Amino acid sequence: MNQGFCQLTSEQIANYMTAVERFQPTVDMNGANRVWECTVIAARGMIVKNNAKLEQAINGLTAVFDYVSDGGGFYTDGSFLQHSKHPYTGGYGKALLSELTSLLYVLGGSKCSVTAPGVRNVYNWIYDSFETVDGVEKSSASGWSETMPGVHWAHIAGDNSGRDIGYYFPGGWMIKGLRETRTGSWNEIQRTGSAEPLTRTYQNL
Structure with a gap:
């Protein structure tokens, strides 16, 4: 106390x-x-x-x-x-x-x-x-796309403790970020999987 x-x-x-x-x-x-x-x-x-x-x-x-x-x-x-x-x-x-x-x-x-x-x-x-690039919060909206030159580091928060992803680019690097919503089923990649469609938002770098 x-x-x-x-x-x-x-x-x-x-x-x-x-x-x-x-x-x-x-x-x-x-x-x-x-x-x-x-x-x-x-x-x-x-x-x-x-x-x-x-x-x-x-x-x-x-x-x-x-x-x-x-x-x-x-x-x-x-x-x-x-x-x-x-x-x-x-x-x-x-x-x-x-x-x-x-x-x-x-x-x-x-x-x-x-x-x-x-x-x-x-x-x-x-x-x-939540995604942070060189200390700057990026858009969280689905459909966001941005090409970012001279990036030194990026951080993407994970969906649970210990699942964050961090990137470090010595000397700076040009990267492209994309957030999009996708729909698919496990059956499309494994025939024994469920055919129920699932929709999730994905973040790519």
Whole structure:
């Protein structure tokens, strides 16, 4: 626990937590702002030992996990919008992912673990939405294509821990990046495989 927090009196803690409840009593925003709201409410719930507040925060996260077809949030093609219409993958999108994974880690393994089915989409976001070239976030939209000269390094986030891919180009190199959505079935490459069509977004360098 933070040393400064330990030095607070019970009265000071109660006063601060009352102020937090006054200004952040509910979850009513979306995207990264919603995750921040849930984090504040969850933290207060843990400090004052209020299970109802923890449940409120956890339930508030459910809407964040779902893919959207319009407005703000993550799309199945890897793009992310904040404030309904602004592409913000490298800004609000990255902040959402950072704050959300921290909160999931804190709650994980406890009675308050997040069990919403959509939580598995977080792994997909990492794989589908984030690529960095020479420190610059690249577009997450399906159909993005760019030829980049003089590249020294590139990083593509994997779909799970330990599956990231990194590239280093001594002296700089011209590379082409492509993000596209493909549809196919296992049966097309192995006759004993399923014929059910699968659609995924792929990132190539």
